[in-house]
Amino acid sequence: MRKKKWLKRLAAALVVLLILFVLASNIVVDLALVPEKMEQTQAFEDITEDSYEALVQTDDIEQNRMSSLEKTNRWAETADSEALSVTTADGYLLKGMAFYQESESHNWVLLLHGYTGWKEEMYPIAYEYARRGYQVLVPDMRCSGDSEGDFIGMGWTDRKDNLLWLQTILEKDADAQIVIHGQSMGGACALMMTGEELPNCVKAVVSDSAYTDAYSIFKKQLRDWFHLPGFPLVDGAGLMLQMRGGYSLKKASALEAVKKSTRPVLIIHGQEDAFVPVEMAYELYDAADCEKEILIVEGAGHAQAPDKAPGVYYNTVFSFLETHGMGVFG
DSSP: OOOHHHHHHHHHHHHHHHHHOOOOHHHHHHHOOOOOTTSSSSSHHHHHHHHHTTOOOOOHHHHHHHHHHHHHHHHHSSEEEEEEEEOOTTSEEEHHHHHHHOOOOOOOEEEETTTTOOOOOOOOOOOHTTTTTTEEEEETTTTTTEEEEEEETTTTTHHHHHHHHHHHHHHTTTTTTEEEEETTTTHHHHHHHTSSOOOOTEEEEEEESSSSSSHHHHHHHHHHHOOOHHHHHHHHHHHHHHHHHHHHHHHHHOOOOOOOOSOOEEEEETTTTTSSSSHHHHHHHHHOOSSSEEEEETTTOOOHHHOOOOHHHHHHHHHHHTTTTTTOOO
């Protein structure tokens, strides 16, 4: 009799633990991948503040950033631009902005922003491409900026969405030659796209501050942001995401994609990146089975390489692109 009571209590306790685990896993998904949920919590404000404080704070970075923004804002106000949109296979409306140059260049760049970011964050890089004669397309990826979506895609769902933007470019310019340039999550997405059957017009990929895979970066940030162990919560969150959002954190791997890449890849990373460890850049570079280069910028934090060393950054990018058939026309 006592044994039966003990077994019933144990079963009840396990059910309660399972319910709590499911609830906790869903909360992790909401806090990390659903912006409207994230923004309702104090945790989001704390994470935003912690992320800013984790950046390298030096005078040269601040001065270069301000100078870049001033030039970018002047350019964006007068540039020949067009608002564009595409609809994903699962029905989300995505918004983007194209910037056209007067040059006869067929060189294009597709610029991809980072986690919880928006297209305007990529405008300083867009300006640098534009002044070298490139036509530019900068989208808001799903669930970001002006684009629709239920869950941030961590680059994985975005890799398919961005094929629509490549098609949009080809509709604008049948002779387009395209470089995909992404930063942070956008950098990981750009590398994830190299594992797909890309159209021949894609000539190269530039990936700045990318993580190796969504599962690993989730595990790291769960520890850094919430001081919680990655296992088993990340696995639980991954299961809930698979059920609710339709994609797997473990499959969302830039590392696996670059092993299949047939496009030249330039990997850039800040040596002092506290968000995505610089070791991930070396892992990606070593795994890439294609023509490749790597640039590690000393003194730069997460996505700060263009502001820490703008000359080195852009000289490296455009020398790399010229090497692979995309010259400068500006």
